[in-house]
Amino acid sequence: xxxxxxxxxxxxxxxxxxxxxxxxxxxxxxxxxxxxxxxxxxxxxxxxxxxxxxxxxxxxxxxxxxxxxxxxxxxxxxxxxxxxxxxxxxxxxxxxxxxxxxxxxxxxxxxxxxxxxxxxxxxxxxxxxxxxxxxxxxxxxxxxxxxxxxxxxxxxxxxxxxxxxxxxxxxxxxxxxxxxxxxxxxxxxxxxxxxxxxxxxxxxxxxxxxxxxxxxxxxxxxxxxxxxxxxxxxxxxxxxxxxxxxxxxxxxxxxxxxxxxxxxxxxxxxxxxxxxxxxxx
Amino acid sequence: xxxxxxxxxxxxxxxxxxxxxxxxxxxxxxxxxxxxxxxxxxxxxxxxxxxxxxxxxxxxxxxxxxxxxxxxxxxxxxxxxxxxxxxxxxxxxxxxxxxxxxxxxxxxxxxxxxxxxxxxxxxxxxxxxxxxxxxxxxxxxxxxxxxxxxxxxxxxxxxxxxxxxxxxxxxxxxxxxxxxxxxxxxxxxxxxxxxxxxxxxxxxxxxxxxxxxxxxxxxxxxxxxxxxxxxxxxxxxxxxxxxxxxxxxxxxxxxxxxxxxxxxxxxxxxxxxxxxxxxxxxxxxxxxxxxxxxxxxxxxxxxxxx
Numbered sequence: 138x139x140x141x142x143x144x145x146x147x148x149x150x151x152x153x154x155x156x157x158x159x160x161x162x163x164x165x166x167x168x169x170x171x172x173x174x175x176x177x178x179x180x181x182x183x184x185x186x187x188x189x190x191x192x193x194x195x196x197x198x199x200x201x202x203x204x205x206x207x208x209x210x211x212x213x214x215x216x217x218x219x220x221x222x223x224x225x226x227x228x229x230x231x232x233x234x235x236x237x238x239x240x241x242x243x244x245x246x247x248x249x250x251x252x253x254x255x256x257x258x259x260x261x262x263x264x265x266x267x268x269x270x271x272x273x274x275x276x277x278x279x280x281x282x283x284x285x286x287x288x289x290x291x292x293x294x295x296x297x298x299x300x301x302x303x304x305x306x307x308x309x310x311x312x313x314x315x316x317x318x319x320x321x322x323x324x325x326x327x328x329x330x331x332x333x334x335x336x337x338x339x340x341x342x343x344x345x346x347x348x349x350x351x352x353x354x355x356x357x358x359x360x361x362x363x364x365x366x367x368x369x370x371x372x373x374x375x376x377x378x379x380x381x382x383x384x385x386x387x388x389x390x391x392x393x394x395x396x397x398x399x400x401x402x403x404x405x406x407x408x409x410x411x412x413x414x415x416x417x418x
Numbered sequence: 419x420x421x422x423x424x425x426x427x428x429x430x431x432x433x434x435x436x437x438x439x440x441x442x443x444x445x446x447x448x449x450x451x452x453x454x455x456x457x458x459x460x461x462x463x464x465x466x467x468x469x470x471x472x473x474x475x476x477x478x479x480x481x482x483x484x485x486x487x488x489x490x491x492x493x494x495x496x497x498x499x500x501x502x503x504x505x506x507x508x509x510x511x512x513x514x515x516x517x518x519x520x521x522x523x524x525x526x527x528x529x530x531x532x533x534x535x536x537x538x539x540x541x542x543x544x545x546x547x548x549x550x551x552x553x554x555x556x557x558x559x560x561x562x563x564x565x566x567x568x569x570x571x572x573x574x575x576x577x578x579x580x581x582x583x584x585x586x587x588x589x590x591x592x593x594x595x596x597x598x599x600x601x602x603x604x605x606x607x608x609x610x611x612x613x614x615x616x617x618x619x620x621x622x623x624x625x626x627x628x629x630x631x632x633x634x635x636x637x638x639x640x641x642x643x644x645x646x647x648x649x650x651x652x653x654x655x656x657x658x659x660x661x662x663x664x665x666x667x668x669x670x671x672x673x674x675x676x677x678x679x680x681x682x683x684x685x686x687x688x689x690x691x692x693x694x695x696x697x698x699x700x701x702x703x704x705x706x707x708x709x710x711x712x713x714x715x716x717x718x719x720x721x722x723x724x
């Protein structure tokens with residue numbers, strides 16, 4: 138439908154432009170308040186910083202050095218956990234899903250239904266036992282917690298991968314097998330490249346979940362030594378009597394800027410990934 | 419878009435040529451996921467079920483006491499309150515989020531200039547985590563309410579509507595994406611046929627558009643339903659259950675505490691009620707699973723088969 142845009146459509150553009158600006162106000166608020174002196178955040182939340190309230194990057198310096206744990210360590214550990222976990226989930230569950238679809242024996246079927254079942258389990262159901270298991274198996278460091286994420290996140294990933302692999306034509310793999318490829322070569326040389334689009338979908342959903350997850354790492358990690366960004370923000374805000382709102386806003390700003398930059402560059406994939414992921418459900 | 423109808427034929431075609439070498443590689447393909455799945459899900463789930471019938475402070479010192487925990491959990495006034503509060507919140511937020519998301523998606527697919535930019539903006543809050551969202555909005559609400567000499571934690575209503583606004587801000591963009599995908603998959607000839615038959619915009623919306631996006635509605639209602647019942651981070655960061663009220667009998671109730679937070683508090687506020695907390699968690703799981711399945715069944719019936 139390539140008709141000319143009518144007056145109504147132009148009006149819609151204007152309305153949406155206004156709503157979009159309003160929609161961004163909260164993020165803008167964080168930005169301006171991160172430059173204000175603490176006592177002004179609560180009283181003049183919506184005013185721009187003026188000569189009296191402006192503190193420059195003081196809040197940022199304070200926020201990053203506040204407490205006895207360096208904020209940049211939390212950023213680092215968040216990054217490590219997210220990258221390792223998402224990578225591990227993508228690799229292992231896509232292989233498992235291929236096994237489930239192609240072998241399709243009783244074990245595969247049970248595994249598949251267990252995965253579907255695990256998707257509706259609220260985390261509170263397993264949180265106590267999961268964190269004590271993680272503790273006992275020494276899965277309480279950023280380097281080992283990806284195994285916990287693989288286990289708890291396997292459900293959705295396996296479900297999405299199996300749904301996709303069912304539509305991959307068998308002939309290509311048969312040809313590879315006849316040419317003498319073993320299972321591993323077939324998977325990595327033939328199947329893996331075909332999974333690119335679903336990999337992006339699963340990857341996007343997993344990264345969004347793991348990066349922002351609070352309770353699982355909070356309960357499983359040894360948090361005196363390792364913190365993630367959400368844990369750090371909660372710790373700044375929750376455990377101190379006098380909360381420095383200006384510094385908290387600075388820390389929040391530091392934590393959302395990289396996310397927004399990544400989003401602006403990859404938004405095409407992220408939005409496609411979310412849409413594709415939902416349709417499969 | 420594609421329905422899973424051609425599934426059986428595909429799996430029947432699986433030749434042994436393919437399956438045998440894969441089966442031989444079980445330790446490489448399946449074992450890592452299987453072991454992690456046992457550690458991260460199956461074992462904690464089974465142990466959690468068992469512990470709900472036990473008295474314990476750690477997983478090591480459990481002693482079986484039967485259904486006592488469940489009796490205590492069901493009699494707990496804070497749990498009942500959390501249940502009522504969560505249900506109310508879920509109903510309000512499911513309606514609000516889906517109506518808003520559908521409306522935005524509907525108008526954005528009307529050949530609007532700059533639709534991609536608006537879509538990008540509306541989706542953005544999804545990338546911010548629940549804890550951070552809670553603190554951003556608590557600052558904003560406190561800023562607004564301070565103009566009226568009050569604050570967010572002063573009244574239960576403030577916390578309730580605050581959480582609804584927060585969740586709308588976060589989720590509308592996500593659901594909008596799903597609705598847009600649904601709207602774009604409606605066959606164009608159907609729309610054209612309606613136009614030729616002289617249907618006006620409302621008639622087209624009610625008789626063609628909405629029935630054709632029912633599969634998106636199923637997904638979005640499912641996601642908003644489970645998200646609202648499982649909500650934890652945003653609830654904890656925005657109000658943390660405050661303000662406190664006293665019910666008759668002097669029982670203290672956190673009036674904006676939802677189920678997930680209530681279970682968390684029962685677990686970790688003191689070590690004495692962990693059995694009760696685990697029983698609450700099992701009840702919570704049964705509730706969420708039942709609701710999810712019921713909802714899927716109800717809206718699936720209304721879907722149009724293409």
